[in-house]
Amino acid sequence: MINVELKGGTVKEFESGVTPAEIAKSIGMGLYKSVCCARVDGNVVDLRTPITKDCRVDLLTFDEPDGKKAFWHTASHILAQAVKRLYPSAKCAIGPAVDNGFYYDFEVEKPFTSEDLEKIKAEMKKIVKSGIEIERFELAPDEAVKMLEEMNEPYKVELAKEHSDNGEHISFYKQGDFTDLCAGPHLMSVAPIKAVELTNCTGAYWRGDANNHQLCRVYGVAFPKASMLEEHLTMLAEARSRDHNKLGRELELFTTSDVIGQGLPILLPKGARIVQLLQRFVEDEEQRRGWLLTKTPFMAKSDLYKISGHWDHYMDGMFVLGDPEKDDEVFALRPMTCPFQYQAYLNRQRSYRDLPLRYNETSTLFRNEASGEMHGLIRVRQFTISEGHLMCLPEQLEDEFRKCLELAIYMLKTLGLYEDVSYRFSQWDPKDRDKYIGTAEQWDEAQGIMQKILDHLEIPYAIGVGEAAFYGPKLDIQIKNVYGKEDTLITIQIDQMLAEKFGMEYVDKDGSKKNPYIIHRTSIGCYERTLALLIEKYAGAFPMWLAPVQVKLLPVADRHLDYVYEIKKALDACGMRVEVDSRSEKIGYKIREAQLEKVPYMFIIGDKDVEANTVSVRHRKEGDLGTMKLEDFIAMAQKEISTKEIK
Template identity: 75%
Template structure:
């Protein structure tokens, strides 16, 4: 008998060799039927896994991320099997589960159409109905290679070859006639996956490499119940309506031009006004907190990037001006501001009395993103960021890091995004040393310092191994767009390496020269990305303080234009962004248009209002708010703007 410890701390006895599935059944049929996988001693495994010794076991349902992953990964195998049945000549690439479903990449001469997806769905339903058992098989790399070579699956062969000579066993999964290369875990059978939908087909490069062949990627999602699937699909339709790419173009916040290029959006007057408002807000707040504004060049010689390490570790992401092989002097557009602001620090000698020294900058940056990665305003090739670098002593590090985090949280709360974010402690990957500078001892010290700070501040983070910058660990504040795609919005980094590389020193109290710690941070992140997230968060109905047009004055008839123009000017003089609708249209039409354009307030001017010296106020949110004097409206509007009410 073995002792099995459950999640709640209770202990059950069981026969050695009992499978996780059988153990779940011994607890209860409800749990057994809902089970997708198990977690044994912290590792997610198949339900078919035998329990041979004392262990900790948690039965995972669809509600658990690992259980959901196993469920949807099985759905991706059902998709691949269906495609191979219908289109035997198609080659298989990879097919993982993802946050909102799954996908599989295929090498096909003819791209899939919506009609093909319907046909594939039909075949998937047959596979589900067949209720095929999934069998886990372990073989040697040589056996796996031979299997996939005989099947003509060259992408699988490439993946297997990476494990050759390492003494590793290769894991395969079989369901009926279909065999795939996979580490698992998976469901027990295909019959469990009853509610699924193929959602779209796009192009994707093999392994994300734009120089490789483009594959056909089929996306889908899957749930245990049809009601859950329908709820999800309804939410997806709502997300499409909120997509900043749709709203931002319809409301004329931004546009793009093929003549200018991909990833280079044009901010139209509305979008430019919102970003200007955000920038002024951020710079004023940073100044209150002791940050000193700098303005540095958009480009530099390659010498600067070679010294910082960007030339060796980031050149593929940079726009290089000139030929490094031929030209004596080569420049590159800056992908970040840190090495430029270091030159400001090096402008003169420093002592401990100068620290902490906080430099901020509204920085326009340039990054050579892959074409397949760009999306609206979320990921672009030119963007503006609220960047800052802080030099401090070791004793000041935690307090200054806390100050950077408090600034970021203040910004998020003001914008209404705070409840939507999560935290990731991004660490280096010691198995991929070429990605980083510094020694393991330096990384241990930097990551240890950050861990101590994060734990002391009680930040609820997850760990992202391999997500660190090449020079130091990061706290990444993550956020998802309406489609569930996660991106980094704000980052705070600890760096103890670049100060030494650049010769940045200060004279300490003991008269000894030392290298400062550097904190790299953003306070609101990329302005374009923030604008996109705000458009999605508020479905285009921006809070009044951010709205590019805050009030629209609507005269009922042409004879009232002069009075309306006078009121419009009073609003402008008070600092309110107001316009007047001078078109000779019916008032109902004007109101509907203003409502569609998400204007926070409409002031309706009729004969009755002119006679009474008032305006009729209509709110985007609350509808008719009755009549009031212009002074009363201005006072209320300015208070709403001042408090940045949402």
């Protein structure tokens, strides 16, 4: 017999070899029917997994992230089964669960049309209605490869051969006439999937490499209740209306060009103005908090990156200028600012009295992202970021880390984004030592310091093993886009490796030379990504201080233009961003246009305003604010701008 601790601390006794499914059934049929997978001592497992020792078991339903993942992963297999039934020549690649559903990649003769997706969805519903049981089995590596070759699934063969290197058995899942290589976990049958929708179809390269075959990627989502799907589709429609990639183009904030290239957006005047305002705000606040501005080159010789470790650990993500095999001198565009600012530190000898030393820079960085990874302004190949590096004494580390975090939180609160964030403590993976520099002792020490700081500051965080930078652990401040996908916006890292590699020292009180601790941090993150999140947060209706056009002047008739331009001159003198709509259009049309442009304030100027020397003010959300003196509006608007009010 074994003891199993369940939710709430209850301990029950079971026969050795009991499965999570059997445990769920012993508690109640309602739970048994809704459970998707289980977590045994922290490891997510299939419901069929035998349990042979004392442990803690969490039974995970669709309401838990890992339960949802198993549910959606099962749905991806149903999608693949339907495709293979309808298009037998299709080749299956991969089909994981993702943040907001699932996808499956197929090699097909021609991309699926919307009509094809409807047929596939109908076939999926037939499969679900059949209630097929799902079986799990394992094969030795050579048997697995042989079976997949007989199935004529080249992508699966490639994956199986990679997994066969460690000699371990390879797991498969079978549902009726469909078998797929998969680690799982999956549901025990297809029956719980009551509602499914295929949302879109895109192109994707195998393994994200443009040199490989282009595949057809079908996205979908599934739920245990039809009502949940309806709610999701409503949310999706709202998300699409706010999607920065759509709305940002409609509002003429940014565009892209095929002749410039993927992942290289062009900020148009309105978008560039918002980014300029953000940069000024950030740089002024950083200066107020004791950060010193640097301006470093966009590129460097490979020598610099070899010292930092980027050449060995990040070269695939860099744009290299020249051939490392042939050229005597090779340069690379910088993927980050840290090794450049270290050279500023090394400009002269440092004393403990000089520390903490805080360098900040609004840096343009370049990263060679895979084509399949890029999206709008969220993930690009060239971006601008407020990056900083802080050198300090050991006893200053916690206080300086706290200050970096306070700066980040202040920025997020000012922008109205703070309520949407979560924290992730990214740690190294000791099982994958080749990804990192430094010793296990250095990593344990750095992670211990960061954990102590986070716990002391009562920061709620999830842990991401294997997600650290190659030189140190980090705190990622993440935020969800309109589709629910989390992206990292701000990062704060502790580093005790690179100071030693670069020979960065300070003379301590006793005259000895020591390496400083380094904190890498961003105060607002990538400006392009921040702009994308702000577009989605406010649906393009930015707070007045960030609005590219703050006031739109709308004359009712041409005879009002002279007065309108007098008003514009007065507002210009106050530093406001003003436009005049001088077209000979009806005033209702002009108002609708300004509303669509999300301009905070509109002045509707007619005969009475000219006669009384007043302005008739309209707010984009509050509607008609009535008639007021221009100086009264200016006072009201300047207060709204200076306080960075969100309304």
